[in-house]
Amino acid sequence: MAPFLLIATILFSLALALPLVQMATGLPLDAPLTGMEAAAPAPTWTPAAWWSGTLQKDFDAWLARRIGFRGALVRTANQIHYGLFGELATTGGDKVVPGRAGWFYEKVYVEAFRRGGDAADSDLRRHSAAVRRLQDRLAADGIAFLLVIAPSKAEIYPEFLPAAADPAGRAQRRSHYERMIDVLQADGVHVLDARRLFADWKRAPEAPPLFAKGGTHWNHYGAVRVAALLLEKLAERTGRDFPAVEVVGAVVDRAIRPPDNDLGDLANLWQRRSLAGPQVHPQVEIRRGTSKPDVLFIVDSFGAQLVVWLQQQRLVARHDTYWYNGRHYGWSSRREVADEAAPRRAGLERLDGRDAVVVVQVEALLPNVGFGFVEETLAAYEAYDARRTARREPEAAP
C-alpha cells in the first residue's frame, strides 16, 4: 500500500502544480480556445492595492485568464456538459445554444425568437419612413438603394431549437420582421427579402441546407444565392449591365469555409470538427457584364459573407464597407480599420459617384435599419441641402 500512497500523493501534487508550471513555461502545450476576450489587466503590486483589496481581485481575474491548461479545462467542462446534458458550461458573451441533432444557435437570435417583436407600431413606421426618405434622396443623386433582410437561423430552422426556446409557441408570436415587412413594402422601400426567400427555398424538394449546423450565418451556398439576387436587383435598379451570377447546383462536402462553423468553434468542445456537419457550396455560372457596380455597403456579419464573396469573384468595382461593429474597409487603402463612428457617419463624400448603397442586416435587428447610417446620412443630407439652398437664395433675392 505504501508505494501506491506515495504515487497517489505525487499525482495529486502534480495535478495542483502543473497548471502553474504550464503558465510559467508554456509547456506542455495547451489546447487553444476559440473566441474573442477583452484582456484582463495585470495586478498592480503596491501596498495600497493590497490593503484596498484591488490587488487580490485583479490577481484572481488575471490568473483566471492565464492559468495553465485553461483551454483544456474549458474544453473538458464544455464536452462533459454537452455530452451529458446537451448544453455548454461556458456562460455569458455570445453564448452558444446547442440545439437538437447537433445544431448550434447564437443566443441573441434564440432570445429574439422566443421573445417576439414588441416594438410599438409607431416605431416601425418611423424607421420605415426614414429609410424611404433616404432612398428618395439617394435616388435624386442617381444612387440606388437596397435593403437586404437576412434570415435568422432560429426562424428558418426552428425544428432544431431546444425546447427552452419554445418553438411550439412561435405561432402565437409575431416577430419584428413579420410586422415590419408589410410597412416597408407599403412605403415602397426596395427590399431584397432573403428571409422570405430562405423560407421558400427550404420548402423546395431536395433543398440543400441553407445554414451549417455549426454556423450562425447563412452558409456558403445560401450567401451566394443571395449575392446573385443582389447583383440582379442592382442591375434592375440602375439599368446597367452588371455581372450576373446563376447558382446552378450545390456540392456537399466536409470542407468548412471559415464562418460556417463559427458557433461550433466557439462551443470549444474537444470534438470540434466532427460536429460541423455537411457543408454546402454553390456551383455557379458567371456572366461578367460590361461594368461592375460601385457600392457602399453598410452591413452586419451576414453582409460580410456577401461582400467577401463579391470581392473574391471581382464582381464589384470600388466598394467601401462599413461594419455594424465600428470598423471600416476602405477601397482606396484596401485595408480594414477600427472606426468608432462607423457606420453612423459614413459621410456624404463616401457617396460620390456610387451606383448604389446596400444595407444588409439580419431580421433580428429590426426595426432599426442601417446601424445609425440612415439617420445620420439623412441629417447630413438635410444640412447639405440647407447650405445649398442658402447659397442660392441671395441670388434670387434681387
Place this chain on the structure above:
Amino acid sequence: MVFSSLTFLFVFLPLLLAAYYVCPNRGRNAVALAASLLFYAWGAPRFVLVLVASGLVDYALSRHLPAGRGPDRRRKGLLALATALNVGLLLYFKYANFFVDNLNAWLARFGAESLVWTAVALPIGISFFTFQKVSYLVDVYRGTAQPARNAADYLLYVALFPQLIAGPIVRYHDVAQQLIAREHSRERFFTGILRFCQGLGKKVLVANTLAEVADAAFGAAPGALPCGWAWLGVVAYAFQIYFDFSGYSDMAIGLGRMLGIEFLENFNRPYVSRTITEFWRRWHISLSNWMREYLYVPLGGNRKGVVRTYMNLWLVFLVSGFWHGAAWNFVAWGAFHGFFLCLDKAFKGTRIARAPAWVGLPVTFVLVLFSWVLFRAETLAHAVAYAGRMVDLFGAAPETAAAIEFGRRHAATLVAAFALCFGPALKPHPFDFMRLEPARATVGQAAARFAVAMILLVWSASILATSSFNPFIYFRF
C-alpha cells in the same frame, strides 16, 4: 480566498504544501500560520489586524485564567472581560447595522430623526472564529486545556485556514495537543486528498448548479411563483445549502489531514433524520456541540426544572438563529427550530415519537424545508409570502409566471443530490465510499477511490475555469 477558486487550488495550495513539507517539523506551525494569515488577508486585508490583535489580547488574558493563577473572582472577572471583548467585536461588526436599522425604523415610526450611521463591513468568518476564541478562553478557565504554549500557537488555532471562514467550529480542547505535536503520514495525507476532492465536487458540481434554481425561485416575486416552482426552489435550496456547507466542511477536514490535523465531523446525512432533534445531531454538529457546551449547559441545561429546560433549549436556538445572520428571518428560523425541539422533548417516549421512519423522515424533511424558506428569504415578509405560495396547493396559477430555467443538468443534479442524501440504505453509501481507511484497504480499493477523487478534481477545476471564459464570436468595440 475560497477553496473553490483557481487561486486557491493552483497557486495557494501547491505552494503551501511545498513550503510546509520542505520545512522541518518545528517550523511547520509557522508556515501554517503565515499561510493562514495570507489566506484570510487575501479576502479581508484590513480585518487580519482585528483577528491578530484580538487574538493577542485573548492570549495575554488567558495566561491568568487557569486555576491557581489567582483568586477565583479575578479569574472569573478576566474570563468575563475576555469573552465580552470577543462577543463585543462580534456584536459591533455583525449586528451594529441591524440594531441601528431597527432603531431608526422605530424612531421613524415616532417621527423622530434617524441616527446617522456609516454601515460597518463584516469581517469574513468572524462568527466562527469568535466562537473558537470563546471556546479557548472557557476551556483554559475550566482547566480542560492548558493555555497555548505561545501566542503563535494560539493564533494558529484561531486562524488555521481550513476552518477559519466557515468551520467546523473547532473546540480548543479537541485540537490543543495536535497544535503541539501531530502525525504526518501518507495514509492521513491520502485520506485528506479523497475528502478534499469529495468536498470540492459537492460544492462546485452540485451546490453551485442547484443554486441557479434556488436563486431564480427566491429571486422571483412570490406572487409570480406557481406552487410547484416554490417547492422546487426550496428543495433545490435544501440540497444546495447541504452540499455547499458539508462540501466546505469536507474540504476543511481534507486540508486539515494534509497538514496532519484531524477535525471532527460536521455533518452526518442530516436529511434522513426522523425528528428535528435528530436533525441537529446530524447538521452542523460542531455548532450544536459548541452551543451545548458553552451556552446550554452554563444556562443550566436540563438541571433547573422542566420550564427552564424548555426555556434554555429555545433560547439556545434563538441565539443560534441570530448567530447565523443579523436579520429577523434568521431569528425566526432559530425560534422555529427551537419550538420543534421543545415539541420533540415534550413528546419523547410517546407513540408520536415512536412513529416509523416512513412517517418521521418526510415530516421532518418538510419542516426543515419550511425552515429553509426562513433562512433563504431576503426578509421575514418575503419568507411568509414564499411559504404562502408553497401551501397554496389548489390556488390558481399566477397570470404571469416567473421564468425559471430548469434544464436536464438541473434535473440530473437534483436527482443525484436526492439519491446521495436519502440513500443511506445503499451499501456502501457513496459518501462512505470516499471514507477509506488505507490500513484496512487493498490497493485496488484505494486506487478506485483515488480515480474518483481525481475525476472530481479535474471536473470541478474545469467548471471553475469556464467561469472566466465569456467569449464573443467576433470582437465588438
